[in-house]
Amino acid sequence: MSTTYQVTDGVAVITLANPPVNGLGQSTRAGVVDGIQKANADAGVQAVVIIGGGKVFCGGADIKEFGSPKAFAEPNLHVTIEVLEQSAKPVIAAIHGVVMGGGLELALGCHYRVAVSGAQIALPEVNIGLVPGAGGTQRLPRVLGVDMALQMITTGVSVPSDKLAKAPGQKLLDKVVVGDLLQAALAFAQDVAAVRPLPSVRNLSVTAPVDPEAFNKARADLAKTRKNLQAPQRCVDCVEAATKLDLDAGIAFEREVFDKLVTSEQAQALRHAFFAERAASKIPDVPDSTVTRPINKVAVIGAGTMGGGITMCFLNAGIPVTMLEMKQEAIDRGVAIIRKNYEAQVAKGKLTQDKYEQRMSLLTMTLSYDDITQADMVIEAVFEDLGVKSQVFAKLDAVMKPGAILASNTSTLDVDKIAEVTSRPGDVVGLHFFSPANVMRLLEVVRSKHTAKDVMATVMQVAKKIKKVAVVSGVCDGFIGNRMFEQYVRQGFFLVEEGATVQQVDKAAEAFGFAMGPFRVGDLAGNDIGFAIRKRRYVEKPDVMYSKVGDAICELGRFGQKVGKGWYDYEVGKREPVPSAEVQGCIDKVRAAKGLTARTISDEEIVNRLVLSMVNEGAMILQEGIASKASDLDMVYLTGYGFPVYRGGPMLYADMMGLTKVMALMKTFQQNPNDDGKFWEPAPLLAKLAAEGKTFC
Ligand code: NAD
Numbered sequence: 001m002s003t004t005y006q007v008t009d010g011v012a013v014i015t016l017a018n019p020p021v022n023g024l025g026q027s028t029r030a031g032v033v034d035g036i037q038k039a040n041a042d043a044g045v046q047a048v049v050i051i052g053g054g055k056v057f058c059g060g061a062d063i064k065e066f067g068s069p070k071a072f073a074e075p076n077l078h079v080t081i082e083v084l085e086q087s088a089k090p091v092i093a094a095i096h097g098v099v100m101g102g103g104l105e106l107a108l109g110c111h112y113r114v115a116v117s118g119a120q121i122a123l124p125e126v127n128i129g130l131v132p133g134a135g136g137t138q139r140l141p142r143v144l145g146v147d148m149a150l151q152m153i154t155t156g157v158s159v160p161s162d163k164l165a166k167a168p169g170q171k172l173l174d175k176v177v178v179g180d181l182l183q184a185a186l187a188f189a190q191d192v193a194a195v196r197p198l199p200s201v202r203n204l205s206v207t208a209p210v211d212p213e214a215f216n217k218a219r220a221d222l223a224k225t226r227k228n229l230q231a232p233q234r235c236v237d238c239v240e241a242a243t244k245l246d247l248d249a250g251i252a253f254e255r256e257v258f259d260k261l262v263t264s265e266q267a268q269a270l271r272h273a274f275f276a277e278r279a280a281s282k283i284p285d286v287p288d289s290t291v292t293r294p295i296n297k298v299a300v301i302g303a304g305t306m307g308g309g310i311t312m313c314f315l316n317a318g319i320p321v322t323m324l325e326m327k328q329e330a331i332d333r334g335v336a337i338i339r340k341n342y343e344a345q346v347a348k349g350k351l352t353q354d355k356y357e358q359r360m361s362l363l364t365m366t367l368s369y370d371d372i373t374q375a376d377m378v379i380e381a382v383f384e385d386l387g388v389k390s391q392v393f394a395k396l397d398a399v400m401k402p403g404a405i406l407a408s409n410t411s412t413l414d415v416d417k418i419a420e421v422t423s424r425p426g427d428v429v430g431l432h433f434f435s436p437a438n439v440m441r442l443l444e445v446v447r448s449k450h451t452a453k454d455v456m457a458t459v460m461q462v463a464k465k466i467k468k469v470a471v472v473s474g475v476c477d478g479f480i481g482n483r484m485f486e487q488y489v490r491q492g493f494f495l496v497e498e499g500a501t502v503q504q505v506d507k508a509a510e511a512f513g514f515a516m517g518p519f520r521v522g523d524l525a526g527n528d529i530g531f532a533i534r535k536r537r538y539v540e541k542p543d544v545m546y547s548k549v550g551d552a553i554c555e556l557g558r559f560g561q562k563v564g565k566g567w568y569d570y571e572v573g574k575r576e577p578v579p580s581a582e583v584q585g586c587i588d589k590v591r592a593a594k595g596l597t598a599r600t601i602s603d604e605e606i607v608n609r610l611v612l613s614m615v616n617e618g619a620m621i622l623q624e625g626i627a628s629k630a631s632d633l634d635m636v637y638l639t640g641y642g643f644p645v646y647r648g649g650p651m652l653y654a655d656m657m658g659l660t661k662v663m664a665l666m667k668t669f670q671q672n673p674n675d676d677g678k679f680w681e682p683a684p685l686l687a688k689l690a691a692e693g694k695t696f697c
Helices: 026-041 077-086 102-108 124-128 136-144 146-155 161-166 181-192 214-225 230-244 247-262 265-280 305-316 328-347 353-360 386-399 415-420 453-465 479-498 502-512 518-525 527-540 549-555 581-594 603-623 630-640 650-657 659-670 684-691
Strands: 003-008 011-016 047-052 091-095 098-100 112-116 120-122 175-177 298-301 321-324 363-366 377-380 405-408 428-433 442-447 469-474
Touching: 003 026, 011 026, 011 181, 026 047, 026 077, 047 181, 077 102, 091 102, 091 181, 098 102, 102 136, 112 161, 112 181, 120 161, 124 146, 124 230, 124 265, 136 146, 136 230, 136 247, 146 214, 146 230, 161 175, 175 181, 214 230, 230 247, 230 265, 247 265, 265 469, 265 630, 265 650, 298 305, 305 321, 305 328, 305 353, 305 428, 328 353, 328 363, 377 386, 377 453, 386 405, 386 415, 405 453, 415 428, 428 453, 428 479, 442 453, 442 479, 442 630, 453 469, 469 479, 469 630, 479 502, 479 518, 479 549, 479 581, 479 603, 479 630, 502 518, 502 581, 502 603, 518 527, 527 549, 549 581, 603 630, 603 650, 603 659, 603 684, 630 650, 650 659, 659 684
Parallel strands: 011 047, 047 091, 091 112, 098 120, 112 175, 298 321, 298 377, 321 363, 377 405, 405 428, 442 469
Antiparallel strands: 003 011, 428 442
16 A cells, blocks of 8 residues: 554554555555545544655656556545545645645645645646546535636636635645644644544635626636636636535536546647656667766856757756956846846736846846856857857867767757867757747757767756757657748748749647747748748758749748848738738739649648648658657657647657558648659658557657
């Protein structure tokens, strides 16, 4: 059993002992039930304390049992909670660290709850496409009121115990303590040992909101903030049910909703995303036991757009940074932008003045390499030019202390070549941050053929510290993300050339769930970037077919929002895209020059062509060993490219569609008159998996 049982001065202590987070696996549940029964049968016991061993009370369901029959094996969580509720002797949950999901539902089945200050409390099931499944949606409104419970259940955010303890009328926490939790809980148990009748969340009533439209308003708000997601809507249904039904009927309603959601495609996709994020940090040939290098001081070369954002990531994590630039003006500009970003956060109440000053005090600027020689890691973010970067790396090689990690934020250059400029290529790695670097969660870690294993282990650890999702990519043009994205954009160009409009393609992509369609992204990022890449790419590979529509609009200077016109027109000072007759004229001309006739294209074809173009490239990336697993590609798309999280990423999307159907669709796309048949040639890995009836993920 994953619990221990001990009696101290008439109080039985059940300790959850299922590392790392005391997940409520079958043996933990059985241990709790057994402990309660033992305590009730022992005349020498007056009360029971349930406490978590290690750093947390309980993180919820045991993820090792996800999807297995063990997750529902007896005693299931409902039964376990019933046993707690029916205990004739008071049961006190002693909460520290984290209490989440099933852990909180378990605590709500206890008669009392004592928490340490700073414990984090949440029902995060909504994040994996579910509603809490063991009474959470019915009991939390009973102890916190509808408003607060609704907020916590629909967002999954964790709230510190101190804050909850101050909520007016709250009945969640009976006591918040500082210091030794077990001693405090034992003392509390002695105090309440004789109290009868025992309090129970079951006996509390829920006050319905005064506004009869409150629940409909919540649904409407969530339809905007958590667009297309089912689970937040169903969470509202469950909390509403708590205001109308008695506890048992409410729990039955919640169970019905849970059962429907758990087998839904959204929940499957969100579960995949949850596991993909954890899997991304594992590198097959770099064991967890690899000794990492200490990173206590960082240097950043270049205080431009990326250098500034990267610096903020480290300052936010409390790691001192020295930024190096070529000229004082560049330093002043760089620091001013960092200050402006922080000041905006202070103004919005997201950062305290104290924290802002604390972070700025960790920043030093310099024009001299002499001031960075002792940094443990240096990240280069200078112009995207192999000559400039080679000079910087030669200099770093000459001055940096032995063992320092030398990283480049290049988005397109060959990290092998950058490493070869130095006498220590094993210390060189690519760290491809995404813009704005202080906001975007994705970090592509580019492993050159020289990068040492301990350097990989170290940067993966650093990524966690600065709250990034790191995904490892081998060296290739565009790495994982931009290489797949290029195919998506190429396909977008073909679609408008064949007869779809720019607006139709964007709308179809957005209805699928992309944050923005390909043309709006182009206008935001700047169409000139792709223009420059295409010039280089199609000189190198003249046999690759592509549509000239993108070049045609760039030749008219339509570089995007920054110049007020791109794929769309923009009114001065506004970001609202307005369809452009000039662009349509350009597209019509390119089509005519190719001898094509415009045809009606369905939204379904648009989405399939956009997404499957990435899937095919993804399969190529996998077979070349640029990525070690398909879920890494999905993680790149979920965290860096606005792919709808409830679809799990392009590779899972293909799996869910079925690879045989994917192949069949590609075959039909190959018949397209505007294709040379090569674009839709299935990658050998895709063809093999489809033939074997297998999947990517
Ligand atoms: P930027 O032009 O905004 O900034 C570059 C900065 O580097 C400038 O302030 C410049 O003064 C400084 N610099 C140039 N040469 C230097 C040298 N020898 N020593 C010290 N400082 C020097 O460029 P950026 O957009 O921040 O891009 C920087 C790098 O990040 C590039 O490699 C780029 O490809 C990559 N990147 C950019 C983005 C993006 O969206 N902007 C995204 C990912 C990666």
